[in-house]
Amino acid sequence: MSLINKMLQDLDARHGGEAARQGGSPVVRPVASSERFGRPGLAMAAGVGVVVLALGGVLAWRYLFSKPPAAPVPQQPAVLAPATPAPVPQAAVAQQAPQPAAVEALKQEAAKPPRKADAQPARHAVTPAAEQPPRKPATSERPARKAAATEQAPAAAKTQAAEDVGTQQRGETLYRRGLAALQEGRVQEAITTLEQAVLYYPRHDAARQTLIGLLIENQRAEEAMRHLQFGIGLDPRQVNMAMLLARLQLERGGAAVETLQKSLPYAGSNAEYRAFLAGALQHSQRHREAAEQYQAALRLQPQNGVWWMGLGISLAADKRNAEARDAFVHARATGMLTPELQTFVERKLQQLN
Incomplete structure (x- = not known):
């Protein structure tokens, strides 16, 4: 009832003001409580009251659902201060609902990617360990170290070569000085x-x-x-x-045999080296090995009578008498033995016969 009373008061004030501007009296005015009515008058008053209430209800409906009058523009500019916006009534939201075309435009605008200026990065964002890119091994120092070592290698080689040349020259100078002193x-x-x-x-x-x-x-x-x-x-x-x-x-x-065997791989086709090794083996009573080395030497120089004689001695010591006799025969046939060695070979042949 308070809302209705307020509307009535507003209507009364509006119409009263309008009649006053036109020079008349207000249409509706309060009835003084001191006026008294009779029974007929009371019935009329009741009928008039019903009509007035009906008219007030119609006016109230129009007032509620009609667009409120525009607020007058203030004479002084208002200072805007940041404040929390007031909640919008549901009726106003319903009245300001956008049209289908506007809704479609809003959807298209929302589908566009955000502008760089509007995209604000999240603060204190932590990338999960699974999404973090794998860290590359710190290999940038290795090429630098390798390049530095490559640059230093030629310098070190040059230094070493210079030192070698210096020592070689010094050795040659001392060698010539020694020869001069010997002369x-x-x-x-x-x-x-x-x-x-x-x-x-x-x-x-x-x-x-x-x-x-x-x-x-x-x-x-x-x-x-x-x-x-x-x-x-x-x-x-x-x-x-x-x-x-x-x-x-x-x-x-x-240890003469060990000394010769160490250098044997480098002897190659040196028949004298193999014959000398055979004599060292024979001196150590290793006759089978001595015979093998004598045979290797004779394959290189088959006309050496002394080596044939040495082969016969080792074969005879190894109880290979037939082979020993043939070796002594070859030694005598060469004609390169001294008289003493020739006599020795003849005596060995007599023993084997």
Whole structure:
């Protein structure tokens, strides 16, 4: 009832104001409570009241569902302050519902990808471990290290080559100085200078061989053997040094066979080397191996009577008398034996016959 009373008051005020502007009196005015009516008058008053209530209901319906009048534009600009928007009534939402065409346009606009300016990255976003890209191994340093090593290798090689050239030149100078001292008869000075030469340049074969020869001539066999062993250790292909060392070892009961066998792979077609190894094996009572080495040497030089004689001796010691007799016959047939060796071969043939 309060809402109805308010509408009535509004209507009364509106119409009263309109009549006052036109110079008349208001249509509806409050009835004073002091007026009294009779029974007929009371019936009329009741009828008039019903009509008034009906009219008020119609006016109230129109007022509720009619568009409210536009609010007057304020004279001063209002200052907008950030505030929480008030909730919109459902009736206003219903009245402002967009048309189908507008709805379709809104759908198309919503389907478009967001602009870069509007796309705000999420703060404190953590990528799951499964979605994180695999970390690549830190291999950028390896090419740099490899390049640095490649650049340093030529420099190191040049430095080493320069040092080698320097030591080789120093060794050659000392070798020539030693030869000059030897020619002048200063043997000890020559030996000392040659030792310095092979110390600066160990692969100076000529200086080492000259030094070994001087040491052997001066009865310094132990020193000579030491230089021979060092030279063979540097280069096992020095078969002549191996034979000389083995000869010195045979004289002193050393391991001559082992020395020769170490350099045997480098002997190749050296018949003298194989014959010398055969003599060292024969000296050690290893006659079967000695016979094999004599046969290898004779295949290279079949006209050597001394080797045929050595083969006959090892075959006879191994109880191979028929083969030994043939070997002694070949030794006599060569005609290269000395009278002493010829007499020895004849005596062996008589024993085997």
